[in-house]
Amino acid sequence: MSTTLTTVQQPTVLRSSEPASSRNGENDPVLQGIARGDRNGTLKLRGIPSFSDPVAKRQWIREHMAAVFRYFGKQGYVEGTSGHISVRDPIIPDHFWMNPFAMHFSLIKASDMVLVDSQGYVVEGGNQAMINEAGFWIHSEVHHARPDIMAVAHAHSQYGRAWSAFGKPIEMLDQDTCNLYGKISVYDDHGGVALAQEEGRAIANALGKESMVCILQNHGLISCGTTVDEAAFLFYDLDRACHTQLLVEAAAANGLEKKVIPHNIAQYSANSMQSAHNFYNEFQPEFNLIVAESKGEVLQ
Incomplete structure (x- = not known):
């Protein structure tokens, strides 16, 4: 277990006396614009750590x-052996x-994660367990x-599947959905279970160069992020938006x-929220709750 994350993190506030390495996001106008500190400006929000x-x-x-997997489990995003998350090493x-x-x-615990190579084969360095092959073809192409x-x-969340x-x-029907404005795409085809590279490539093409979330027709949802925390928050936000729709x-x-x-108005709202640091921070209350609920087991 990591010795630095065995207790619940407090990621929200730092003081200017803290080392520069811990002050990531302090110059991000979006992140710093969502909360108010002291009059001298010495309190800053923390973003993604370096x-x-x-x-x-x-x-x-x-x-x-x-922690994200356990959060997905709480949200009911489990569907048999379907569903997967990948993060670049x-x-x-x-x-x-x-x-x-x-x-x-x-x-799932931290030690359960599997390291795979560019061809999707399990390698040393992580848990020696098999992975979902359909997940590999989707994720590797993205x-x-x-x-x-x-x-x-x-x-394969229920509301995502239904709207897909x-x-x-x-549509931009509420303020929270504006988090996704200009960052949503649709894969308006369905080639069946993604057991071939071509289907993964088609999904990646539908996602494009700017989108961070995509609705996969007759399939489900996919989200991306600079961190897994951001990808988790955006997935949840999109699934909730599908429910609202x-x-x-x-x-x-x-x-x-x-x-x-x-x-x-949607663009104005998006400009006020769309930041990798901000979307990372949006997930931290859930991260802290998962750590507390599992009594640190999730980090082992």
């Missing part, structure tokens, strides 16, 4: 992946970490197409008029 030791970063990645960039095949998300992305999350049947994007469409079908947020 690491001088790649081994420590690797352990941090596995701990946060495990900080030491060997063409390798990445994935969850073991057929292990319930709610039981990682290949988007070197800016460190983490990819995919699951329409093969349509979601379904509820609103049902009400509108019965004669109620829906109001969609205008593009300029």
